[in-house]
Amino acid sequence: MNKKQSKSALSESENKPLSKNVSPVSAKRIRNFRKNKFSEEDLLKDLLNGNKTALGRGITLIESNQTSHQQKAEYIIEGALPHAHKSIRIGITGVPGVGKSTFIESFGSYLIGKGKKVAVLAVDPSSSVSRGSILGDKTRMENLVKEKNAFIRPSPSGESLGGVARKTRESIILCEAAGFDVILIETVGVGQSETTVHSMTDFFLLLKLAGAGDELQGIKRGIVEMADAIVINKADGENQKAAREAKLEFNRALQLYPPKESNWKPEVKLCSALYDQGISDVWEMITVFENKVRKSGFFQHNRQEQNKFWLYQTVNDYLKSRFYDHPEIKTALKEQLKLIEENRTTAFAAAKHLLDLA
Amino acid sequence: MNKKQSKSALSESENKPLSKNVSPVSAKRIRNFRKNKFSEEDLLKDLLNGNKTALGRGITLIESNQTSHQQKAEYIIEGALPHAHKSIRIGITGVPGVGKSTFIESFGSYLIGKGKKVAVLAVDPSSSVSRGSILGDKTRMENLVKEKNAFIRPSPSGESLGGVARKTRESIILCEAAGFDVILIETVGVGQSETTVHSMTDFFLLLKLAGAGDELQGIKRGIVEMADAIVINKADGENQKAAREAKLEFNRALQLYPPKESNWKPEVKLCSALYDQGISDVWEMITVFENKVRKSGFFQHNRQEQNKFWLYQTVNDYLKSRFYDHPEIKTALKEQLKLIEENRTTAFAAAKHLLDLA
Structure with a gap:
């Protein structure tokens, strides 16, 4: 095995004096290099202070395929790592039309009202084709996008699911290091993307619509099994009766599944994101979940297993x-x-x- | 890329005259090699004539980890391949105690009565530890084992699931080439073994017990989704009422799953393998399935996809x-x-x- 010397950006950052044998041209080049390095240090510092512009720039470095950018990204991630991991990561999935953007708008605004800092990321491997089908249009979250304590970022594009997954996972770390304590990760569920999002989140939420008799039809195999909660959206007006029936149906279905490793029993909730109804219930449920799994040690265990x-x-x-x-x-x-x-x-x-x- | 010359055993079997430049010792070695080759030809011929001893020896070559045996096995598999693929492959799973051996004994005997030739294989990656927990004890199938038209083989042992899977899949080909037209593949469902057996069979049958209120509890995630049929065994005597209730429960649960690619709607059957009741129903269902998927082309398509x-x-x-x-x-x-x-x-x-x- 030949061991490649792949230096991390970090190994260059020590402030060694330049040797006297170095030519003036080289010296300038090295100084410039160090200067760029210091600019990453500044970026990291700003990011750790919660500066959203720095956070955005850090994520842009992560998303870049240029080697020099990747080295900078590595440096920033390494620096961010000790400050990350203080959040709860919530995966949100559901078919198009279920109201994911409206839900995130309402849920995110509610959380900000409670003093939380909310980052919204997306995993959408199809976005290279459809040009950002989710979160691409920030106007769909017009209130949330204006909030100081909200950070919204569309899916990295032009990549395989594996590439999107890596970039999103690294972006999560930067968001957490920047002080965001609730990370919402949205996916439309193209191909394996729900499984991907499930494997990088602490809590997995499936959004469903009220109405339409056969509630479980059309849900991809395995999605219900992954869900920690099924939230039936648009449970308002004439939909209310159908929503309550759907809730019963889902509750019955969920009982048929074997217990989860977390020992959490998935719950079914009703909400109307459009009218901000039922949103606090969802957050209370997640809080109960978090307390429970942090106490049992599952939370930490699960994150380690995810990393492995x-x-x-x-x-x-x-x-x-x-x-x-x-x-x-x-x-x-x-x-x-x-x-x-x-x-x-x-x-x-x-x-x-x-x-x-x- | 350096292309290794890994000759298949087949490439050696041409009857080339020995060069005059070959030393007597080498010539003897080569003749012995060819002689061994001819003995494989005989083995293959016997196997294709349905000789069970030859079939057993062929599978022993497949199961061996010796290079010389593996080459012989390759030769036999290549020769068997054009004569295989005329069977239906049925996967059978269920927790220990559900009566898999009794079911196979009853089901296999019934099929032999209908003029079928029945091979029973097992996939049990744990057998290296537990020394053949399934099929190891042929006395549990004491009638079937005596039948001329039955061939029973325990799981290859001492291997990872991947190794067991390869050997079992190659053994299926030999069984089919030897004229066995129903291949039953049993698994206790250790780790991923149900998924493995599902991916090498045409029809996947889940055996369950009657009784015990919460019927779906304790079944590993995904198993019900894979099943083409759930057969509730021991539906006799005092169990009959509970079995009928379980059937209702399973039927309701199965409706919640999205349709299968085969367009087959999984069925729930009751049987008592001990009293040979309900066994013909199971076979009729499988016959209906086979006709349907052969007509639609799914049968052939699925086997190709499995091979890929x-x-x-x-x-x-x-x-x-x-x-x-x-x-x-x-x-x-x-x-x-x-x-x-x-x-x-x-x-x-x-x-x-x-x-x-x-």
Whole structure:
């Protein structure tokens, strides 16, 4: 194994005097480098003081694919890390039209009224195509966006879910280091994105609509299992009866699932985000949850397990992409898949053939 | 990429005359090799004629970890492949005590009475520890084991689930090539083994017990979603009322799940394997299923997708084990996991550190 010397940005930041043997040109370059370094130090300092512009710039560095930006991002994340982890991270999912933006607007404003600092992030791997289908249009949260104690950031775009996930997770750390104590992470649930958001949050909230008889139809497999709460939105006006019926139905369905590792029993709540009704109930429930799982130690345990999961996930994703992105493997894979379709090879013989090429 | 010359056993089987330049010793070695080759040809021929001893020997070669055995196994699998795939593969799962052996005894005997040839395999990654907890004791199927048209094989042991899965999937091919047209694959459901068995079968059957109020409690997440049928066993004597209630409960629960890709609506059946009651109903249901999915093309499509899944699975498992089994990575991984527990690094920085070592 050859050990690459991948220096972290941090290792450069010591204030060594320049050697006398260094040429004036080099010296200038080095000074400029150090100056840039100091500007990251300033950025970090501002960020830790809760400056939203610095936070935004830090996240922009995380989202950049440029190596120099990535090194700066690493420096800032390392500096932010000891100050992070004081928040509760809440995942919010639901089909388009369920009122996620309205819910976050109402819920976020309520929390700010209670003295909280609220960051809203999104995980939307499709946003490269649809140009930011969620949170892209901040006008949908027109009150929240004006609040001093709110920070809203659309999904990083132009990336695979794995890339979006990494960037979002690192952004969470910066938000927390900047003093945001409630992190809302929204997803529309494209592909595996609910699972992704579930694996980076402490509490997972599924938004549903009242009405429409067969309540569980159309929900992707496994989503209900992941939910810590199902919140039925638009439970107002003529919808109220249907919403109450949906609540009963969901409560019955939830009882059929085995207990969660957290020992938390998922709850079903009604709300009308448009009329700010039922919002405080949702927060009270989450507070009860947080107290319970912090006391039991599950909260801390779960975050550690999530971090370990992401370590393995990152390594495995990289190993796979390195293998499958190789041109020779790509060609051979096509051939082997064709042989499989024609029943002319087994999955294992085909795999062996590919691995022998690598 | 350096292309390793990993010759398949097949490439050696051509009857080339020996070169005159070959030394007598080498010539003898080569002749012996060819002789062994011919003995595999005989084994394959016997296997294709339905000889159970040859089938058993073929599976023993698949289960062996010796390179020479693996080459022989490859030759036999390649020869068997064109003759396989005429069966229906049925996965059977359920908690210990639900009566899996009794059910298979009754169900298998019924099928043999209908002129079927029945192979019973097992997937039990724990069998290395518990020394064959399922099917290890053939006396639990004392009638079936005596049948000419039944073949019963315990789980390959001493292996990871991945290893057991590969061996079982290859064994299925040999069973099918030997003329077995119903393949029953039993699992106790340790870890991920139900998912594994689900991904190698056409029909997935969950055995349950009657009685005990909260019917879905204790079933692992996702198992009910995978089931094409829930069969409530021991629905006899005093259990009958409870069994009927359980059937209602399960039917209600199944309606809450979104439709399957196969368009098959999972059914709930009652049976008493001990008294051979309800067994024909189960088979009729599976026949209806098979006709339906063969007609729609899902049957063939699903098998192809399963094969492709196993190709990727095998490659990915290998890539991971090659990485994580490396001593240097093992040590570094421990260190990084500790840093994660102490909140001193991020999952992504830790992953990068490990990948830089490789």
